[in-house]
Amino acid sequence: MASGTALIYDEEMTSHKLLWNDPICDIEVPERLSSSYEQLERYHLVERCVRVPAREASEEEILLVHSSEHLEVAKSTQAMNEEELKSVSGNYDAFFFHPSTYRCAKLAVGASLQLVDSVMSGKVCNGMALVRPPGHHSQRNAANGFCLFNNVAIAAKYAKRKYGLQRILIVDWDVHHGQGTQYIFEEDPSILYFSWHRYEHQEFWPSLKESDYDSIGLGRGKGRNINLPWNKVGMGNSDYLAAFFHVLLPVAFEFDPELVLVSSGYDSGIGDPEGQMDATPDVFAHLTHFLMQLANGKLCVILEGGYHLKSLAESVCMTVKTLLGDPVPQITGEMAPCLSAIESIQNVRAAHKPYWKCLMYEDASFLQNLSTKLQLLEKATTNPSAEHESKITSKDEVVKVEKFLEVHMKNILFPVPPIKTAATIESKASAHLLPLSVRGVKEMDKNEVKALVSAFYGDLVKQDETLLSLGSMLAVLDKILMKQACNGIAESPAASVSAAVALRHSVRFGFQRVLCIFVGDMEIIPNTEDGRILVIHVCEKQKSEKTNSKHYISLNWKEGAEGNDFFSAVFGFILPVAYSYQANLTIIAVGPNRSLGTNGISLLFGSLRGLAESRILAVIENTDINLMPTVAKALAGDSTPDFGVYAPPSQEKVHTIKLLRDQFQQEWKMLQCSGKSSLYLYYSYTYIFEMIKYS
Ligand code: Q9C
Numbered sequence: 001m002a003s004g005t006a007l008i009y010d011e012e013m014t015s016h017k018l019l020w021n022d023p024i025c026d027i028e029v030p031e032r033l034s035s036s037y038e039q040l041e042r043y044h045l046v047e048r049c050v051r052v053p054a055r056e057a058s059e060e061e062i063l064l065v066h067s068s069e070h071l072e073v074a075k076s077t078q079a080m081n082e083e084e085l086k087s088v089s090g091n092y093d094a095f096f097f098h099p100s101t102y103r104c105a106k107l108a109v110g111a112s113l114q115l116v117d118s119v120m121s122g123k124v125c126n127g128m129a130l131v132r133p134p135g136h137h138s139q140r141n142a143a144n145g146f147c148l149f150n151n152v153a154i155a156a157k158y159a160k161r162k163y164g165l166q167r168i169l170i171v172d173w174d175v176h177h178g179q180g181t182q183y184i185f186e187e188d189p190s191i192l193y194f195s196w197h198r199y200e201h202q203e204f205w206p207s208l209k210e211s212d213y214d215s216i217g218l219g220r221g222k223g224r225n226i227n228l229p230w231n232k233v234g235m236g237n238s239d240y241l242a243a244f245f246h247v248l249l250p251v252a253f254e255f256d257p258e259l260v261l262v263s264s265g266y267d268s269g270i271g272d273p274e275g276q277m278d279a280t281p282d283v284f285a286h287l288t289h290f291l292m293q294l295a296n297g298k299l300c301v302i303l304e305g306g307y308h309l310k311s312l313a314e315s316v317c318m319t320v321k322t323l324l325g326d327p328v329p330q331i332t333g334e335m336a337p338c339l340s341a342i343e344s345i346q347n348v349r350a351a352h353k354p355y356w357k358c359l360m361y362e363d364a365s366f367l368q369n370l371s372t373k374l375q376l377l378e379k380a381t382t383n384p385s386a387e388h389e390s391k392i393t394s395k396d397e398v399v400k401v402e403k404f405l406e407v408h409m410k411n412i413l414f415p416v417p418p419i420k421t422a423a424t425i426e427s428k429a430s431a432h433l434l435p436l437s438v439r440g441v442k443e444m445d446k447n448e449v450k451a452l453v454s455a456f457y458g459d460l461v462k463q464d465e466t467l468l469s470l471g472s473m474l475a476v477l478d479k480i481l482m483k484q485a486c487n488g489i490a491e492s493p494a495a496s497v498s499a500a501v502a503l504r505h506s507v508r509f510g511f512q513r514v515l516c517i518f519v520g521d522m523e524i525i526p527n528t529e530d531g532r533i534l535v536i537h538v539c540e541k542q543k544s545e546k547t548n549s550k551h552y553i554s555l556n557w558k559e560g561a562e563g564n565d566f567f568s569a570v571f572g573f574i575l576p577v578a579y580s581y582q583a584n585l586t587i588i589a590v591g592p593n594r595s596l597g598t599n600g601i602s603l604l605f606g607s608l609r610g611l612a613e614s615r616i617l618a619v620i621e622n623t624d625i626n627l628m629p630t631v632a633k634a635l636a637g638d639s640t641p642d643f644g645v646y647a648p649p650s651q652e653k654v655h656t657i658k659l660l661r662d663q664f665q666q667e668w669k670m671l672q673c674s675g676k677s678s679l680y681l682y683y684s685y686t687y688i689f690e691m692i693k694y695s
């Protein structure tokens, strides 16, 4: 299977620049590229990537998307003087030509195609292209919004043609709507286009009606164009993650793309003068990590916008670091999407309901109307964006964010532990099942184990076999707790005993929040009362009498026979709860009679690697040791996962998730994605109250 990360950068693309005064275009500077690249060098990321050269795209390749008229105009600008350049530029909304623009734009397209070739040929698994000019506003017959040729759209058409692909996902996390890309693929069912963008009820550029959530695609392309408009500035990490959990990821997994392209603008990051959003660079590590779970890891990230040089550079670095398979930093701060984000998410879910099984079976919210009324009320009573407007564009603000990022990056970046996966493999039957990335550690002494365990589960450790396996598990766990290993695997004759001991031991060690996902029969249910442990128990039917509580949740799930439908539970419930909880350590245990196949289990490991700085302890019942290679591979994270065939969830499954979400969304706020919560009840009271006040 393919491994490695391609990096494409050609200094020549910094020669395209603005030659005259234009306050609209002056943020699209050559330093965007060079300073991002320099930061990659500083983090020693460049030397870890496979360098791939850029090339010029051919005319034929550009014509895959653009008209020959457009190509000819672009070509003609090479020999123009400044006055002529200025005049042609004036024909477009927010674009500037330089004599080198045509050459740079051909390199930007060519670099994108080189990236597609590197990934599709298996030379690398994924990669990033740092390009200028950007592409997603560019249309068949027009330059627009700093974009001349639509790099990503051409890359998608090229991949379809050259590799016969039938399903490509384009994720546009730039803060602007890639209306160019939308127009190009509107009727094309083979391209799923997702874009979130600053919209403010059509106030924000490009101020188009068709950027709203109700533009869902045309003809055979219906359901394949997903717009998530942000109606307020200041959207942050939780809003972006909620958008992924509740809109993009379930639909993307149901779509099951063969290749993922990212229109990777970082103007959606903190400090950007255009976006005015609040998301920190680390969130891009998470977004990248999630997309790496699709299409067998085939992911091409292509630069679009991003105008705060430091924010841009740090976000680019987080993206590349994640593509390389490094552990993902922990997101800090309160994890709860804001009301405006929830409204947008609810609206786009409702608009796409007819086209996706994972959305179809949800009942329509009777509060849809209320939501609209609330928006109107809000518009009438407040002017939320005005207060930010002057603030962030000032020089002071740019410097302030620079300083914030200087400190923030030091806080979130951590040394990668020397061992990736720890296991006690000496003299174990399963040793031959584990790949080379797994390193052996010495077991803990029996008496030491006794002393440790007697404090909380004394009566359990009478049997020698249990004691021995606990010794192994604790040795592995200690490696993780001491940050010598990133993750680890232990086998056990009684997974629930091992998990319970591991949980208590981690808490005693000083961990504040430990998440345990237990799959299969669980003999011992750990005490979760102090809130330092959160258990999600995945089993076919709930066997214990223990009722659900904030920190003990039973998720009844049996994986479908036709394929892997567990993704809908992972994104719809497990990840939102896990991100809300902000665990410092994750324990995934597999006991007897598991109701998930190997696909579901690898997805679980793969997705939870995004949490707790990727610290995961895997505990596997020893009757199930043939699961070890799957788990070890998923933990390694640098080999591409293979989750098999996806099946959309059944109505019953969707209902199960919905019930759990309704039950827990007050406690675990990342679950919120629709109006049916007391949050809305609260707002409806406020609304009525306001109405009385104004009448
Ligand atoms: N009043 C990209 O981020 N702003 N393009 C125009 C007109 C143009 C952004 C404002 C912003 C273009 C790739």
Ligand code: ZN
Binding pocket: 174, 175, 176, 265, 267, 304, 305, 306
């Ligand atoms: Zn942008």
